[in-house]
Amino acid sequence: GAVVSQxxxxxxxxxxxxxxxxxxxxxxxxxxMFWYRQFPKQSLMLMATSNEGSKATYEQGVEKDKxxxxxxxxxxxxxTVTSAHPEDSSFYICSARAxxxxxxxxxxxxxxxxxx
Amino acid sequence: xxxxxQIPAAxxxxxxxxxxxNCSFTDSAIYNLQWFRQDPGKGLxxxxxxxxxxxxxxxxxxxASLDKSSGRSTLYIAASQPGDSxxxxxxxxxxxxxxxxxxxxxxxx
Numbered sequence: 001g002a003v004v005s006q007x008x009x010x011x012x013x014x015x016x017x018x019x020x021x022x023x024x025x026x027x028x029x030x031x032x033m034f035w036y037r038q039f040p041k042q043s044l045m046l047m048a049t050s051n052e053g054s055k056a057t058y059e060q061g062v063e064k065d066k067x068x069x070x071x072x073x074x075x076x077x078x079x080t081v082t083s084a085h086p087e088d089s090s091f092y093i094c095s096a097r098a099x100x101x102x103x104x105x106x107x108x109x110x111x112x113x114x115x116x
Numbered sequence: 117x118x119x120x121x122q123i124p125a126a127x128x129x130x131x132x133x134x135x136x137x138n139c140s141f142t143d144s145a146i147y148n149l150q151w152f153r154q155d156p157g158k159g160l161x162x163x164x165x166x167x168x169x170x171x172x173x174x175x176x177x178x179x180a181s182l183d184k185s186s187g188r189s190t191l192y193i194a195a196s197q198p199g200d201s202x203x204x205x206x207x208x209x210x211x212x213x214x215x216x217x218x219x220x221x222x223x224x225x
Contacts, residue, residue, distance in 0.1 A: 034213060043205065043215045044160075093159060101211045102147035102167070109159035 002028045004096050006108035013084055014116055020080045021111045023094030029074035030096035034105065035067075038091040050077055084115045118143045122206055122216035129196055130224050137191040137219045139206030144184045146210045151180050151191050153202040154218070160205065163191070196223045 003026040013019050023033060032051050036044040048064075050056040050071035058064045066088075068080040077096075081088055091112055095105040119142045129135055139149070148167045152160040164173045164180040166189070172181040179192040193200060201223050206216040 036213075043217045045215075046213055049212070095213070101209070104148070104150070104162075104165050105209065105213060107152075107160045107162070112157075 002026075002096075002098075002106040004030075004094065004106045004108040006092075006094055006111050008111060009109065010112045010114075012114045012116065015085050016083055018080055018082045019084055019113060020078055021092055021094075021113075023077045023079070023096065023108050025075045025096040025098075025106070028096075028098045028106075030077075030098055031074065032097045033071055033077040034095045034097075035069060035077075035079050036093045036095070038093060038110075044093060047079075081113065084113070086115045089113055089115045118146075118208055118210055118212070118214040120206055120208055120214050120216035122204075122219050124219060125217065126220045126222075128222040128224065131196060131198060133196050133223075134192070134194050135196055135221070137193070137204050137206075137221070139189040139191070139216055141187045141189075141206075141208050141214070143208075143210055144187050146184065146208045148209045149180075149182055149189050150207045150209070151178075151189075152205045152207060154205060155202050163204075193221075196221075198223045198225050 005024045007022045035047045038044045047062045048056045048058045056069035071077040093110040095107045097105045123138045150165045151163040166182040177194040203218040203220045205218045
């Protein structure tokens with residue numbers, strides 16, 4: 001199957017700093033990328049959907065100014081957590097999809113963010 | 117708004133047992149449904165993808181069925197092994213992706 005990578009896999013930062021997470025589709029062009037967060041012992045919650053070259057669509061309750069998403073190319077999307085606080089500590093997972101909405105999503109391995 | 121429910125939330129079985137995990141969803145207008153496993157602290161491993169026009173998919177000891185009209189899917193695991201211990205997540209794709217809360221499976225040796 002198609003491969004999606006995330007970098008970094010784990011990051012620890014101080015409160016108030018910004019953290020950037022990269023999501024790359026390695027062997028296909030992703031017209032759409034998705035960002036999820038997962039709190040301990042909970043399921044994945046969709047944060048936003050981004051299409052290449054367009055502004056991201058955020059889910060209700062997700063602060064667009066806090067979670068900046070850029071999908072500048074067909075193989076790269078970035079999520080920047082601005083002015084991170086301890087409550088932003090979570091597991092962030094991206095997924096990528098080529099073509100139409102009926103196509104399969106391929107998931108990255110996730111990034112563990114810990115804000116001290 | 118799509119709601120995905122997985123029952124049971126947790127399941128513990130002895131090795132070798134066959135078992136069924138259930139997933140129900142409220143909006144039947146889905147493009148596909150996917151089953152994943154997630155090991156503690158890890159990402160998702162895709163198990164089976166069923167397109168909306170399909171009734172089931174099989175891979176090794178796993179079989180997933182889909183009944184769109186009733187809003188149900190099941191994941192059948194045959195001859196369970198301790199290595200099958202993980203959380204199993206059901207995901208529906210209706211343009212937007214919705215996950216269930218998962219079933220945590222423990223297979224005891």
